[in-house]
Amino acid sequence: MNNVCSTVLDAIGDTPMVRLKAFGAATQPSLYAKLECTNPGGSMKDRAAKGMIEWAEREHNLSPGARIVVCTSGNMGVGMAMVCAVKGYQLMCLVDAKINPATETCLRVLGADVIKVYQRDETGGYHLTRLNKLETVLSEYPDAIYLDQYDSPAAVASHFASTGPEIYAALDGHVRAVVMVAGTGGSSMGIARFFKEQSPQTDIWLIDEIGSLALPDNGGAAPRHLNGMGTSIAPANYMPNDFHKFIDHVVYVNAEDSIRAAIDLARCEGILVGGSGGAAVQVMRDIAAPHYGPDDHVVSLLPDHGSRYTETQFDPDWLAARGINVPEIFNVEDESR
Numbered sequence: 063m064n065n066v067c068s069t070v071l072d073a074i075g076d077t078p079m080v081r082l083k084a085f086g087a088a089t090q091p092s093l094y095a096k097l098e099c100t101n102p103g104g105s106m107k108d109r110a111a112k113g114m115i116e117w118a119e120r121e122h123n124l125s126p127g128a129r130i131v132v133c134t135s136g137n138m139g140v141g142m143a144m145v146c147a148v149k150g151y152q153l154m155c156l157v158d159a160k161i162n163p164a165t166e167t168c169l170r171v172l173g174a175d176v177i178k179v180y181q182r183d184e185t186g187g188y189h190l191t192r193l194n195k196l197e198t199v200l201s202e203y204p205d206a207i208y209l210d211q212y213d214s215p216a217a218v219a220s221h222f223a224s225t226g227p228e229i230y231a232a233l234d235g236h237v238r239a240v241v242m243v244a245g246t247g248g249s250s251m252g253i254a255r256f257f258k259e260q261s262p263q264t265d266i267w268l269i270d271e272i273g274s275l276a277l278p279d280n281g282g283a284a285p286r287h288l289n290g291m292g293t294s295i296a297p298a299n300y301m302p303n304d305f306h307k308f309i310d311h312v313v314y315v316n317a318e319d320s321i322r323a324a325i326d327l328a329r330c331e332g333i334l335v336g337g338s339g340g341a342a343v344q345v346m347r348d349i350a351a352p353h354y355g356p357d358d359h360v361v362s363l364l365p366d367h368g369s370r371y372t373e374t375q376f377d378p379d380w381l382a383a384r385g386i387n388v389p390e391i392f393n394v395e396d397e398s399r
Protein backbone atom coordinates (compact mmCIF):
# COMPACT_ATOMS: atom_id res chain seq x y z
CA MET A 63 0.00 0.00 0.00
CA ASN A 64 3.07 2.28 -0.31
CA ASN A 65 1.82 4.21 -3.31
CA VAL A 66 -1.81 4.58 -2.29
CA CYS A 67 -3.00 8.14 -1.67
CA SER A 68 -5.60 8.58 1.03
CA THR A 69 -7.30 11.21 -1.17
CA VAL A 70 -6.50 12.68 -4.57
CA LEU A 71 -5.07 15.70 -2.75
CA ASP A 72 -2.05 13.61 -1.75
CA ALA A 73 -1.26 13.29 -5.47
CA ILE A 74 -0.60 17.04 -5.81
CA GLY A 75 3.03 17.97 -6.40
CA ASP A 76 6.20 15.98 -7.09
CA THR A 77 5.73 16.69 -10.77
CA PRO A 78 8.33 15.40 -13.26
CA MET A 79 11.18 17.42 -14.71
CA VAL A 80 12.15 16.57 -18.29
CA ARG A 81 15.43 17.41 -20.04
CA LEU A 82 14.67 19.05 -23.39
CA LYS A 83 17.18 17.67 -25.87
CA ALA A 84 15.64 18.33 -29.28
CA PHE A 85 13.79 21.58 -28.47
CA GLY A 86 16.93 23.30 -27.21
CA ALA A 87 19.43 21.43 -29.40
CA ALA A 88 21.30 24.57 -30.41
CA THR A 89 21.60 26.11 -26.93
CA GLN A 90 24.67 25.94 -24.70
CA PRO A 91 23.03 25.32 -21.30
CA SER A 92 20.94 22.22 -20.56
CA LEU A 93 17.24 23.05 -20.68
CA TYR A 94 14.55 21.44 -18.52
CA ALA A 95 10.77 21.59 -18.26
CA LYS A 96 8.81 20.96 -15.08
CA LEU A 97 5.49 19.47 -16.13
CA GLU A 98 2.81 20.83 -13.84
CA CYS A 99 0.08 19.25 -15.98
CA THR A 100 0.67 16.00 -14.08
CA ASN A 101 -1.02 17.45 -11.00
CA PRO A 102 -4.40 15.70 -10.60
CA GLY A 103 -6.45 18.80 -11.51
CA GLY A 104 -4.21 19.32 -14.55
CA SER A 105 -2.22 22.40 -13.53
CA MET A 106 0.18 23.96 -11.06
CA LYS A 107 -2.78 25.81 -9.51
CA ASP A 108 -3.69 22.62 -7.60
CA ARG A 109 -0.84 23.41 -5.24
CA ALA A 110 -2.07 26.92 -4.43
CA ALA A 111 -5.72 25.79 -4.32
CA LYS A 112 -4.93 23.25 -1.62
CA GLY A 113 -2.78 25.75 0.30
CA MET A 114 -5.43 28.47 0.16
CA ILE A 115 -8.27 26.21 1.29
CA GLU A 116 -6.17 24.79 4.13
CA TRP A 117 -5.45 28.41 5.13
CA ALA A 118 -9.21 29.14 5.11
CA GLU A 119 -9.80 26.08 7.27
CA ARG A 120 -7.33 27.36 9.84
CA GLU A 121 -8.56 30.96 9.67
CA HIS A 122 -12.33 30.42 9.41
CA ASN A 123 -12.82 26.99 10.96
CA LEU A 124 -14.75 25.73 7.90
CA SER A 125 -17.27 22.96 8.32
CA PRO A 126 -18.64 20.73 5.53
CA GLY A 127 -21.05 22.68 3.34
CA ALA A 128 -19.07 25.93 3.75
CA ARG A 129 -19.28 28.15 0.70
CA ILE A 130 -16.07 29.39 -0.94
CA VAL A 131 -15.88 32.01 -3.72
CA VAL A 132 -12.98 32.50 -6.12
CA CYS A 133 -12.30 34.67 -9.18
CA THR A 134 -10.48 32.51 -11.70
CA SER A 135 -9.40 32.27 -15.31
CA GLY A 136 -9.96 28.54 -14.97
CA ASN A 137 -7.14 26.47 -13.55
CA MET A 138 -7.42 27.78 -9.98
CA GLY A 139 -11.13 27.01 -10.15
CA VAL A 140 -10.46 23.43 -11.21
CA GLY A 141 -7.92 23.00 -8.42
CA MET A 142 -10.28 24.47 -5.82
CA ALA A 143 -13.26 22.50 -7.14
CA MET A 144 -11.21 19.32 -6.72
CA VAL A 145 -10.21 20.26 -3.15
CA CYS A 146 -13.81 21.27 -2.30
CA ALA A 147 -15.18 17.98 -3.69
CA VAL A 148 -12.85 16.04 -1.40
CA LYS A 149 -13.56 18.18 1.67
CA GLY A 150 -17.29 18.74 1.16
CA TYR A 151 -17.27 22.51 0.54
CA GLN A 152 -19.35 24.33 -2.08
CA LEU A 153 -17.30 26.35 -4.58
CA MET A 154 -18.59 29.35 -6.52
CA CYS A 155 -16.33 30.29 -9.44
CA LEU A 156 -16.49 33.77 -10.94
CA VAL A 157 -15.19 33.31 -14.47
CA ASP A 158 -15.31 35.39 -17.64
CA ALA A 159 -15.96 35.01 -21.33
CA LYS A 160 -12.26 34.16 -21.96
CA ILE A 161 -12.46 30.84 -20.10
CA ASN A 162 -11.81 27.73 -22.20
CA PRO A 163 -14.98 25.73 -22.79
CA ALA A 164 -13.14 22.57 -21.65
CA THR A 165 -12.09 24.18 -18.37
CA GLU A 166 -15.60 25.46 -17.74
CA THR A 167 -16.94 21.96 -18.28
CA CYS A 168 -14.39 20.58 -15.80
CA LEU A 169 -15.61 23.07 -13.19
CA ARG A 170 -19.21 22.01 -13.65
CA VAL A 171 -18.37 18.29 -13.56
CA LEU A 172 -16.44 18.81 -10.33
CA GLY A 173 -19.58 20.33 -8.80
CA ALA A 174 -18.65 24.03 -8.75
CA ASP A 175 -21.24 26.76 -9.35
CA VAL A 176 -20.03 28.76 -12.35
CA ILE A 177 -20.90 32.46 -12.51
CA LYS A 178 -19.75 33.95 -15.80
CA VAL A 179 -19.36 37.62 -16.76
CA TYR A 180 -19.21 38.85 -20.36
CA GLN A 181 -18.68 42.63 -20.07
CA ARG A 182 -15.12 43.89 -20.59
CA ASP A 183 -13.83 46.42 -18.03
CA GLU A 184 -12.11 49.71 -18.84
CA THR A 185 -8.71 47.96 -19.19
CA GLY A 186 -10.14 45.69 -21.88
CA GLY A 187 -9.98 42.68 -19.50
CA TYR A 188 -12.68 41.21 -17.30
CA HIS A 189 -11.22 41.34 -13.83
CA LEU A 190 -12.93 44.53 -12.70
CA THR A 191 -16.27 43.20 -13.96
CA ARG A 192 -15.67 40.01 -11.98
CA LEU A 193 -14.96 42.09 -8.86
CA ASN A 194 -18.26 43.97 -9.30
CA LYS A 195 -20.06 40.65 -9.60
CA LEU A 196 -18.21 39.42 -6.51
CA GLU A 197 -19.78 42.17 -4.43
CA THR A 198 -23.25 41.05 -5.54
CA VAL A 199 -22.47 37.40 -4.78
CA LEU A 200 -21.07 38.21 -1.34
CA SER A 201 -24.14 40.27 -0.46
CA GLU A 202 -26.37 37.39 -1.55
CA TYR A 203 -24.32 34.83 0.40
CA PRO A 204 -23.01 36.67 3.51
CA ASP A 205 -21.48 33.48 4.94
CA ALA A 206 -19.42 32.80 1.82
CA ILE A 207 -15.66 33.12 2.11
CA TYR A 208 -13.87 34.88 -0.73
CA LEU A 209 -10.37 33.60 -1.39
CA ASP A 210 -8.40 36.26 -3.25
CA GLN A 211 -5.71 34.52 -5.29
CA TYR A 212 -4.22 37.87 -6.33
CA ASP A 213 -3.31 38.66 -2.74
CA SER A 214 -2.62 35.33 -1.14
CA PRO A 215 0.36 34.61 1.10
CA ALA A 216 -1.00 31.03 1.26
CA ALA A 217 -0.68 30.60 -2.52
CA VAL A 218 2.85 32.00 -2.50
CA ALA A 219 3.73 29.80 0.50
CA SER A 220 2.54 26.64 -1.23
CA HIS A 221 5.01 27.13 -4.10
CA PHE A 222 7.73 28.26 -1.69
CA ALA A 223 7.29 25.01 0.21
CA SER A 224 6.82 22.58 -2.68
CA THR A 225 7.59 23.67 -6.27
CA GLY A 226 10.77 25.59 -5.44
CA PRO A 227 12.32 22.78 -3.37
CA GLU A 228 11.32 20.18 -6.01
CA ILE A 229 13.15 22.11 -8.76
CA TYR A 230 16.20 22.58 -6.53
CA ALA A 231 16.33 18.92 -5.46
CA ALA A 232 15.83 17.54 -8.99
CA LEU A 233 19.09 19.18 -10.12
CA ASP A 234 20.96 18.74 -6.82
CA GLY A 235 20.91 22.50 -6.34
CA HIS A 236 22.62 23.25 -9.70
CA VAL A 237 19.96 25.60 -11.06
CA ARG A 238 21.44 28.56 -12.96
CA ALA A 239 18.07 30.07 -13.90
CA VAL A 240 14.34 29.49 -13.55
CA VAL A 241 11.96 30.79 -16.22
CA MET A 242 8.30 31.30 -15.26
CA VAL A 243 5.19 33.08 -16.46
CA ALA A 244 3.23 35.78 -14.65
CA GLY A 245 -0.42 35.69 -13.58
CA THR A 246 -1.51 36.23 -10.02
CA GLY A 247 2.10 35.76 -8.89
CA GLY A 248 1.41 32.82 -6.58
CA SER A 249 3.71 30.41 -8.39
CA SER A 250 6.48 32.76 -9.54
CA MET A 251 6.82 34.69 -6.28
CA GLY A 252 6.78 31.52 -4.16
CA ILE A 253 9.47 29.90 -6.29
CA ALA A 254 11.49 33.13 -6.61
CA ARG A 255 11.44 33.63 -2.84
CA PHE A 256 12.59 30.05 -2.29
CA PHE A 257 15.54 30.50 -4.66
CA LYS A 258 16.56 33.91 -3.33
CA GLU A 259 16.82 32.33 0.13
CA GLN A 260 18.26 28.95 -0.79
CA SER A 261 20.28 29.75 -3.93
CA PRO A 262 20.64 33.50 -4.51
CA GLN A 263 22.91 32.90 -7.53
CA THR A 264 19.94 31.43 -9.44
CA ASP A 265 18.50 33.99 -11.89
CA ILE A 266 14.73 34.38 -11.96
CA TRP A 267 13.12 35.18 -15.32
CA LEU A 268 9.49 36.25 -15.40
CA ILE A 269 7.38 36.44 -18.56
CA ASP A 270 4.15 38.30 -19.16
CA GLU A 271 1.99 38.87 -22.22
CA ILE A 272 2.15 42.30 -23.82
CA GLY A 273 -0.86 44.29 -22.59
CA SER A 274 -0.96 42.76 -19.09
CA LEU A 275 -0.90 45.03 -16.03
CA ALA A 276 0.42 42.38 -13.63
CA LEU A 277 4.01 43.54 -13.18
CA PRO A 278 5.28 46.88 -11.83
CA ASP A 279 6.93 48.06 -15.07
CA ASN A 280 4.22 47.02 -17.53
CA GLY A 281 3.70 48.89 -20.78
CA GLY A 282 -0.04 49.54 -20.40
CA ALA A 283 -3.21 47.66 -21.23
CA ALA A 284 -3.76 46.03 -24.63
CA PRO A 285 -5.77 43.00 -25.82
CA ARG A 286 -4.33 39.70 -24.56
CA HIS A 287 -5.01 36.15 -25.68
CA LEU A 288 -3.06 33.69 -23.51
CA ASN A 289 -5.17 31.98 -20.89
CA GLY A 290 -3.96 32.14 -17.30
CA MET A 291 -1.14 34.56 -18.07
CA GLY A 292 -1.38 38.27 -17.42
CA THR A 293 -3.94 40.26 -15.46
CA SER A 294 -5.86 43.49 -15.74
CA ILE A 295 -4.89 44.53 -12.20
CA ALA A 296 -1.58 44.57 -10.31
CA PRO A 297 -1.67 41.57 -7.91
CA ALA A 298 -0.40 42.29 -4.41
CA ASN A 299 1.46 38.93 -4.55
CA TYR A 300 4.15 40.69 -6.64
CA MET A 301 5.00 43.04 -3.75
CA PRO A 302 5.69 45.99 -6.11
CA ASN A 303 8.16 47.62 -3.69
CA ASP A 304 10.30 44.50 -3.38
CA PHE A 305 9.66 43.01 -6.83
CA HIS A 306 13.22 43.46 -8.12
CA LYS A 307 14.68 41.76 -5.04
CA PHE A 308 13.12 38.53 -6.31
CA ILE A 309 12.86 38.93 -10.09
CA ASP A 310 16.03 39.47 -12.14
CA HIS A 311 14.63 39.67 -15.68
CA VAL A 312 11.19 40.49 -17.11
CA VAL A 313 10.28 39.58 -20.70
CA TYR A 314 7.07 40.46 -22.58
CA VAL A 315 5.79 38.08 -25.26
CA ASN A 316 2.96 37.86 -27.75
CA ALA A 317 0.46 35.04 -28.15
CA GLU A 318 1.69 34.08 -31.59
CA ASP A 319 5.29 33.29 -30.55
CA SER A 320 4.06 31.48 -27.45
CA ILE A 321 1.56 29.25 -29.23
CA ARG A 322 4.05 28.45 -31.99
CA ALA A 323 6.61 27.47 -29.35
CA ALA A 324 4.03 25.23 -27.64
CA ILE A 325 3.48 23.47 -30.97
CA ASP A 326 7.24 23.20 -31.55
CA LEU A 327 7.68 21.68 -28.08
CA ALA A 328 4.89 19.17 -28.75
CA ARG A 329 6.50 18.06 -32.01
CA CYS A 330 10.13 18.02 -30.77
CA GLU A 331 9.61 16.50 -27.36
CA GLY A 332 6.07 15.06 -27.28
CA ILE A 333 5.20 17.51 -24.49
CA LEU A 334 1.77 19.11 -25.03
CA VAL A 335 1.26 22.26 -22.95
CA GLY A 336 -0.89 25.39 -23.06
CA GLY A 337 0.17 28.75 -24.50
CA SER A 338 1.68 29.95 -21.22
CA GLY A 339 3.94 26.89 -21.19
CA GLY A 340 4.83 27.78 -24.79
CA ALA A 341 5.82 31.26 -23.60
CA ALA A 342 8.02 29.74 -20.90
CA VAL A 343 9.95 27.43 -23.24
CA GLN A 344 10.24 30.05 -25.99
CA VAL A 345 11.76 32.62 -23.63
CA MET A 346 13.96 29.96 -22.00
CA ARG A 347 15.41 28.85 -25.35
CA ASP A 348 15.56 32.09 -27.31
CA ILE A 349 16.11 34.80 -24.69
CA ALA A 350 17.41 33.32 -21.42
CA ALA A 351 19.65 30.48 -22.69
CA PRO A 352 22.11 32.74 -24.60
CA HIS A 353 23.10 34.25 -21.21
CA TYR A 354 24.43 30.93 -19.92
CA GLY A 355 27.18 28.40 -20.64
CA PRO A 356 27.49 24.66 -21.32
CA ASP A 357 27.68 23.68 -17.63
CA ASP A 358 24.52 25.56 -16.69
CA HIS A 359 21.04 24.15 -16.07
CA VAL A 360 18.03 26.29 -16.92
CA VAL A 361 14.52 25.26 -15.84
CA SER A 362 11.13 26.36 -17.15
CA LEU A 363 7.86 25.85 -15.30
CA LEU A 364 5.06 24.69 -17.64
CA PRO A 365 1.73 25.47 -15.92
CA ASP A 366 -0.76 23.13 -17.61
CA HIS A 367 -1.62 20.65 -20.37
CA GLY A 368 -2.45 21.60 -23.94
CA SER A 369 -5.53 19.41 -24.22
CA ARG A 370 -7.62 22.08 -22.47
CA TYR A 371 -7.01 24.44 -25.43
CA THR A 372 -8.29 22.46 -28.40
CA GLU A 373 -11.16 24.94 -28.83
CA THR A 374 -9.06 28.06 -28.23
CA GLN A 375 -5.30 28.45 -28.61
CA PHE A 376 -4.93 25.40 -30.87
CA ASP A 377 -8.05 25.97 -32.96
CA PRO A 378 -7.42 27.44 -36.44
CA ASP A 379 -10.68 29.44 -36.45
CA TRP A 380 -10.10 30.85 -32.96
CA LEU A 381 -6.60 31.91 -34.00
CA ALA A 382 -7.75 33.42 -37.30
CA ALA A 383 -10.51 35.42 -35.57
CA ARG A 384 -7.86 37.08 -33.41
CA GLY A 385 -5.34 37.63 -36.21
CA ILE A 386 -2.86 35.23 -34.63
CA ASN A 387 -0.72 33.67 -37.34
CA VAL A 388 0.14 30.06 -36.53
CA PRO A 389 0.62 28.31 -39.88
CA GLU A 390 1.88 25.10 -38.16
CA ILE A 391 -1.68 24.34 -37.01
CA PHE A 392 -2.76 23.67 -40.61
CA ASN A 393 -0.80 20.46 -40.88
CA VAL A 394 -3.82 18.29 -41.56
CA GLU A 395 -5.47 18.02 -44.93
CA ASP A 396 -9.05 19.12 -44.34
CA GLU A 397 -11.26 19.17 -47.41
CA SER A 398 -13.76 21.51 -45.77
CA ARG A 399 -11.19 24.33 -45.77
Ligand SMILES: Cc1ncc(COP(=O)(O)O)c(C=O)c1O
Nearest residue numbers: 137245246247248249290338365
Ligand atom coordinates in the same frame (compact mmCIF):
# COMPACT_ATOMS: atom_id res chain seq x y z
C1 LIG B 1 -2.18 28.27 -17.68
C2 LIG B 1 -1.67 29.23 -16.66
N1 LIG B 1 -0.48 29.80 -16.86
C3 LIG B 1 0.01 30.68 -15.98
C4 LIG B 1 -0.67 31.05 -14.83
C5 LIG B 1 -0.09 32.06 -13.89
O1 LIG B 1 0.22 31.52 -12.63
P1 LIG B 1 0.13 32.37 -11.29
O2 LIG B 1 -1.28 32.78 -11.11
O3 LIG B 1 0.64 31.47 -10.22
O4 LIG B 1 1.02 33.58 -11.50
C6 LIG B 1 -1.92 30.47 -14.61
C7 LIG B 1 -2.72 30.85 -13.45
O5 LIG B 1 -3.91 30.63 -13.39
C8 LIG B 1 -2.42 29.53 -15.52
O6 LIG B 1 -3.62 28.95 -15.35
